[in-house]
Amino acid sequence: MMNPVEATTRPARIGRDGTRSQRPGRLASVVVEDLAREIISGNWAEGAVLPTEPVLCEEFGFSRTVIREALKLLEERGLLRVEQGRGTTVQPREAWNLLDPVVLRLALEYDQDMSLLDNLVTVRRILEREMAVAAAGRLTEADLDDLRKNIDAAEASYDDYPRFRFYDQKFHAILMKASGNEVGRTIVAAIHTHGGARPPLSAAASRAELARTVAAHRGVYEALAAGDGELAGDRISEHIDSAWAARKKVRRGARTRR
């Protein structure tokens, strides 16, 4: 269902030299990853000109088909600008599409002071708050049932963190869907899926933290069941904030920079 692959894709420039023990799905994704990293890490500054396509072919050992596909995808993500007759140049950070999975993942990886992660959580908190308010007036009995069963399932998963996270995200997903705001749902889903998959958000949590999450969800549920959208919004906002604060504290003591 999901796609938890490619978190560490980086098969080190495989060519056609026979030793391709594993193929990364698409060759172009290797090139995308590589070039995106150069750009996002700041190694290649804004305005820098990339080598020409034939040169890149030689460097990576892939054909032009693959290289071109990668360049097009990077252009689509706002990292590059490809112009006939002129060459390929690096776009300014303002043009990057930070909601794109690859861009987001790499940007977070090089986000030393966690300002980007902070931004992400802020956006998520704001949007989810308002979407909870909107959902309050639209939830069906079936939705409420779903939410309740989801909370129960999460409560029974304290010993299986991945499973717990699944139900955690599912809870928010039900709410987003019920809010009727497709745009908000798209954004929040992108943040959940690709932003939450990084430390410190992806690190296993203490049992107490999980219990707090369940309690918070139950509080949101009760507010929704009572039809009090504002209260539900306040509670989910508070929930996201406090969960993030707890996570930041964890990270601070960990020093996980690799």
Added chain:
Amino acid sequence: MMNPVEATTRPARIGRDGTRSQRPGRLASVVVEDLAREIISGNWAEGAVLPTEPVLCEEFGFSRTVIREALKLLEERGLLRVEQGRGTTVQPREAWNLLDPVVLRLALEYDQDMSLLDNLVTVRRILEREMAVAAAGRLTEADLDDLRKNIDAAEASYDDYPRFRFYDQKFHAILMKASGNEVGRTIVAAIHTHGGARPPLSAAASRAELARTVAAHRGVYEALAAGDGELAGDRISEHIDSAWAARKKVRRGARTRR
């Protein structure tokens, strides 16, 4: 600047037969537009299987290079799923990246009840409100100067609507940038650029409406200059809401469905 072409793109399958009086920038964009329209209009339902690449080549009259590039871009946008050995299928609406320019434009075009546009404005209002609050504590003197000059320039452009819109958007852009929230800025910028370019948001406004906009901006500016972030946020939120309400009213009387 924009690209008002290709609303009805289908230049009768130009080949290399000499008569290519005009090239649409990239051939792939024609294919992207065409296929995206089929999907977003609902003409092709979720799960539908597209013709194979060779067939598409024949239909469009382009080579596989072009067709493949288009398919890859559509996959990137969440509209399609391309799988080796199986074929190309249409993705469910939930997977669409509604913030992508092309997807957003077409989705709005087929957004008969304006619910999507409503979603867009809601997200924008929520985000901009919070970002104004954040900006209040970070604005430099230079930023404030910029804002003031921007308002004055807008006020002097009542008779040149495109120019007025430029300054209008610039005002918001300065604020977004000053907020320090890159993610929020990316999202709001996407909404401004690609969502605001459609009727009824793109239609020329009355002089009174423009004056109200300027007054609203000035109110936001004064709150910011006074360091009152909450007030600035409330004002900008109110501004976006009332401007949208006015626009909806215009649209209602117009019946612009073509």
Added chain:
DNA sequence: GGCCCATAAACATCAGATCTTTTGTCCGAG
């Protein structure tokens, strides 16, 4: 009936050639 392999379908990649656009240079006219 269930398992295994041959085959076909469909996308992935490669290789090389030709076309277009952009840009910079060079040279002659004024």
Added chain:
DNA sequence: CTCGGACAAAAGATCTGATGTTTATGGGCC
């Protein structure tokens, strides 16, 4: 010396045809 236009070089865009890989399917074989 400066301005233009012709010309050439660079770089991406597109075309063509062949070959590799993955997936699904169908027919034997046990």
